[in-house]
Amino acid sequence: MFRNKDGGSAWRSRFPEVVTCVRCLREKDTLEVDRLMWCKDCRAAARRRAAWWGWGVGGVAAAGLALWIWLVVRPSALVRGGWIATVVAAFWLVGRLARELAYGLMRYRNRKAVEAVPPGPTGMGT
Secondary structure, three states, X not given: OOEOOOOOEOOHHHOOOEEEOOOOOOEEEHHHEOOOOOEXXXXXXXXXXXXXXXXXXXXXXXXXHHHHHHHHHOOOOOOHHHHHHHXXXXXXXXXXXXXXXXXXXXXXXXXXXXXXXXXOOOOOOX
């Protein structure tokens, strides 16, 4: 959509060739970071962390739904398989939704990772 004269991305042309990833604080080439200045490794780590949150929330929601079905609905033996499928579907859907929301929240907050180590001073004349 927006390109500079050289055919590259317009936002990348405004930055130097080496930038610091805002998540891990390591210096990366401009081509290795996205528009929020996250490197590929940091995006993958955030996806993994969001997946843990998503499956955890999905599991709690599915357990709550199963408890509600068992105590309130009290399904008969004939349709128990349908209710099990409902719980499994709820686990998958809520887990997927929570994972995407967690990843989006991490990207929105745009804070450095807990394990990030700031780079040492360079060019300070030591």
